[in-house]
Amino acid sequence: MKNYEGTDLINIGTGEDITIKELSELIKDIVGFKGEITFDRSRPDGTPRKLLxxxxxxxxxxxxxxxxxxxxxxxxxxxxKNICGDSGV
Structure with missing residues (x-):
């Protein structure tokens, strides 16, 4: 990738499928969010899964x-460390 000179967009990912719910729960656990995550199933344009x-x-x-x-x-x-610094947001 250090030598890539193209102009096309390139996806970087694991190549593994994950649901939006699984991803949100994973992020919730990592950041220590104690609230509830809700999903609006009435919105038909949502993407239930992500796979790059x-x-x-x-x-x-x-x-x-x-x-x-x-x-x-x-x-x-x-x-x-780099954005929040000592503020501990």
Whole structure:
């Protein structure tokens, strides 16, 4: 990827399917959110699952090396340290 000079968008992901509910619960646990997550099932345009097509990036020799949960945790910890700083938002 360091040598990629294309202009196309490239998805980066694990290539594993996850429901929006599972993803929201995972994030909730990582950030320590104590509230309730609700879903509006009356909205038909919602996406119940997410799966990024990582075919293009894999064809460039890249493969996922970080589990989704770990990536979210690392990102949240980076955010707390670098964006929130001592404020501890």
């Amino acid at each position: 097509d990582i075919t293009k990036i894999k064809s460039l020799g890249w493969k996922p090396s970080t589990k989704l949960e770990d990536g979210i945790r690392y990102t949240y910890e980076w955010y707390l």
